[in-house]
Amino acid sequence: MYNLADIKTVKSILSRYGFNFSKSLGQNFLINPSVCPRMAEECGCNMEVGVIEIGPGIGVLTCELAKRTNKVVAIELDKKLLPILSETLSDFDNIKIINDDIMKMNLEGLIASEFDGKDVVVCANLPYYITSPIIMKLLETRLNVKSITVMVQKEVALRLCTDLGTRDSSSIGVAINYYAEPELLFEVSRGNFVPMPKVDSAVIKLNIRKEPQFKVQDEKLFFKVVNAAFSQRRKTLHNSLSNGLNLQKSIVQDILNGLSIPLTIRAENLNIEQFVKISNYIYDRKIKL
Ligand code: SAM
Numbered sequence: 001m002y003n004l005a006d007i008k009t010v011k012s013i014l015s016r017y018g019f020n021f022s023k024s025l026g027q028n029f030l031i032n033p034s035v036c037p038r039m040a041e042e043c044g045c046n047m048e049v050g051v052i053e054i055g056p057g058i059g060v061l062t063c064e065l066a067k068r069t070n071k072v073v074a075i076e077l078d079k080k081l082l083p084i085l086s087e088t089l090s091d092f093d094n095i096k097i098i099n100d101d102i103m104k105m106n107l108e109g110l111i112a113s114e115f116d117g118k119d120v121v122v123c124a125n126l127p128y129y130i131t132s133p134i135i136m137k138l139l140e141t142r143l144n145v146k147s148i149t150v151m152v153q154k155e156v157a158l159r160l161c162t163d164l165g166t167r168d169s170s171s172i173g174v175a176i177n178y179y180a181e182p183e184l185l186f187e188v189s190r191g192n193f194v195p196m197p198k199v200d201s202a203v204i205k206l207n208i209r210k211e212p213q214f215k216v217q218d219e220k221l222f223f224k225v226v227n228a229a230f231s232q233r234r235k236t237l238h239n240s241l242s243n244g245l246n247l248q249k250s251i252v253q254d255i256l257n258g259l260s261i262p263l264t265i266r267a268e269n270l271n272i273e274q275f276v277k278i279s280n281y282i283y284d285r286k287i288k289l
Contacts, residue, residue: 001091004060005033007194013058017084021195025078026127029057032192035151039203040064042185043123043149050115052145054102054124054134057081059088061125066092073114077101102134107143120144125151128197132156132172135206139179148206149185157184157202169268171230175223177272178213180206214276217283224289225279229267237270238263241278245289255281 003009010031021027030036039061045051045068056062056074058081065072072095076085082099089095096114098105111120122145126134131152138148152160160176161184162168176182185203190196216222228244229237242252256263259277261270282289 001063002088003033004058004063004088005031005036007031010058010194013084013088017080019080019084022078024129026055026129027057027078028128028193028195028197030060030125030188030192031194032188035188035192035203036061036064038186039123039125039149039151040068042203042205044121044147044205045069045123049119049121049146052107052110052120052122052124054122054150055127056085056097057125059085061123062089062095063092065123066095070094071115072096073098073110075100075102075105103130103137107138107141111144119146121146122148122150124149125201128153128156128199135160136172136175139175139206139208142179145208147208148180149203150206151188151201151203154187154200154202157187157204160206161204165269165271167268169230169270171223171226174226174230174272174275176206178216178222180208182206214273215280216276217280221283221289222276222279225282226267226275229270229275233267235266236263237261237265237267240267247287247289251287255287 047070050071051065051069053062053074056076062074075098079099085097159168159170161182162173164177183205185205188201190200229240231244232240238252242249
């Protein structure tokens with residue numbers, strides 16, 4: 001079995017295959033021996049729970065996952081990594097590599113066909129150029145997974161895991177909290193990757209909620225309100241909702257007054273329940289947007 005977290009091993013395998021890292025595919029491979037075992041331990045997989053991995057690279061995390069579960073399905077976009085993965089993961093018979101773009105895949109279909117009704121978790125060191133779109137795809141399609149454990153850029157991790165109602169609140173933070181309970185697991189500095197990225201990383205775990213915390217009448221409208229509120233985050237909610245939803249200021253004033261939300265408040269000061277109340281208020285009173 002290869003030591004895929006050893007830089008000399010990684011470099012020698014890659015040079016044998018004439019592999020060059022692709023910056024545009026976010027290829028920074030982990031070379032720290034304890035990070036992948038820790039991710040695999042904390043992602044919640046076991047012999048009864050299958051795993052989807054996104055972007056296996058040369059398989060450093062994949063093999064740690066495969067030691068702890070019956071089945072890993074790993075989706076890798078870069079064709080050039082396929083022969084390498086066949087070699088590095090040849091000791092395992094419980095790994096399926098799929099050569100595809102995670103953003104274009106039908107993941108519900110994949111879960112139905114590959115995991116036979118079993119619980120599934122996602123575990124991955126994500127390519128940074130599409131971190132948020134990948135996470136939002138997994139959440140918005142309400143993929144039937146128990147949790148999503150991913151390594152992302154540290155600043156993104158902090159933003160996704162921050163408490164709502166604080167300065168670092170964001171529209172994606174609201175969306176994350178709507179679908180899941182986020183948890184910051186641990187940080188990984190840039191020196192643990194080859195090639196070394198310009199930023200540090202952190203591993204987060206999104207524990208998917210079985211039911212949303214609050215009853216939202218119209219989800220599309222809810223996210224429209226959230227996005228409008230944060231689209232001009234330095235402005236008051238009164239202004240940002242009026243501009244973002246194209247509503248007269250007097251109507252927004254009535255909505256906020258009706259919900260006893262101060263006109264001077266900013267989006268970053270709102271909790272998720274207040275966003276829900278605003279969108280339900282608009283929905284219930286059939287206010288035209
Ligand atoms: N898991 C490996 C590790 O931890 O060392 C590699 C992680 S590297 C940060 C991201 C991986 O995602 C690369 O292997 C890259 O080729 C792959 N990737 C990039 N875009 C992808 C996409 N749209 N779909 C699937 N894989 C992708």
